[in-house]
Amino acid sequence: MIDYTLQKSDDVIQDMKNLYDIVTFLRDPKDGCPWDKEQTPRDMIRGMQGEIYEYIDALNEGDKPHQSEELGDVFLNLFLLGKIHDQEGDFSLAECLNDCCEKYIRRHPHVFSNVEVSNTEEVLKNWNQIKETVEGRHKKEDDFFDGMTKSAPELEQCYWISKKAAKVGFDWPDEAGVVDKVNEELNEVVEAKDHDAKMEELGDLLFSAVNLCRINHIKPQDALSYANQIFVKRFNRLYALAKADGLSLESLTPEQWNDLWERVKSENN
Known part of the structure; x- marks a missing residue:
């Protein structure tokens, strides 16, 4: 048993420390929680996604107390994930936070330095330039879709891919062309004879449907x-x-x- 009494406060720094202390106790090799001690970074993925989705639900419902509760769960999962990495010798949470602070100060020279910007476009231009010239994050010349978040939900990936291709002209001239493509793919689904063929054609149908959303300026999700x-x-x-x-x-x-x-x-x- 761990002897611990929570000391609530209105100090965010102290409250963060309280949460980190609780996470440390949960991961204590001797007296910690068996479930928490077994978790790995990969185990935490679904849980973190679930907590974020629950926060989004609360946000969409306009439920402020529920938003606060779910956001707290997100913080707990982040701290727990940081503690796991620390215990496994990957990096400490302090290193993670320091790197994050340095990065966001560096990428906001219009706030923390004397760089002047007049609009959001200039902010994003500077952001990308700093990533490439200062941080050395060069784009892969042989990968047109470099920068895609490969772990993002497939629907979001599809929208991102089609939007980037459309920006350089790989697109239908109007909505009618996309509708024709959707109908074509639907017919191919019906004509497919086996499971693998059905899966391939259904994928093409979904991809075309996402393009129909995009050309109408609607996010498919x-x-x-x-x-x-x-x-x-x-x-x-x-x-x-x-x-x-x-x-x-x-x-x-x-x-x-x-x-x-x-x-x-x-x-x-």
């Missing part, structure tokens, strides 16, 4: 998020109607499913 919300709302309403009629979802016939769905849609849900 936003469009899909909206569709998800609408479906969940409608299905929950369908569920309520079925219960009111004394029906279980498992017992519904195709005709009943269709009837209930049309009733929901007619309510403008």
Whole structure:
């Protein structure tokens, strides 16, 4: 057992120390938590993603107390990840934070030095120039898509890839061309004969659909998020109607499913 009493404060630095102390106790080889002691950086990936998504949910819902709680969970995961790297001898959290501070001071000469900028475009231009000339992060000349975050969700990667290609002219002249491509890929999905062929053609269909979003200035993840919300709302309403009629979802016939769905849609849900 670890004898510890939390001393709350209004000092952010002290509160950060409190959280780091708790993480240190959780990772204590003798008295720490078995689950926390077993975690590796790779184990932490899904958990961190989950906490960030939960914060985003709270943000979208406008729930301030929930936002605070979920942001705290994000900090906990970051500190825990830093502690794991420290214990494994990769780097210390202090080194990580110092490097981060130095980098952001260096990349903001218009704030921490006498460089003058007049707009966001100039800020980004300086940012990229510093990355290349000062930090030596040169682009790979043989990789047009150098800079893509390979661990980003595939939908975001697809949008980024198609947008970069379109910037140099690899694009349809108008929306009609993309619609034709979507229809072409859909037909190829239908005609595909085996699993591998289906997967390939479905990938092409999704890629084309993302381009249709892009050419309409819509982020595909936003469009899909909206569709998800609408479906969940409608299905929950369908569920309520079925219960009111004394029906279980498992017992519904195709005709009943269709009837209930049309009733929901007619309510403008």
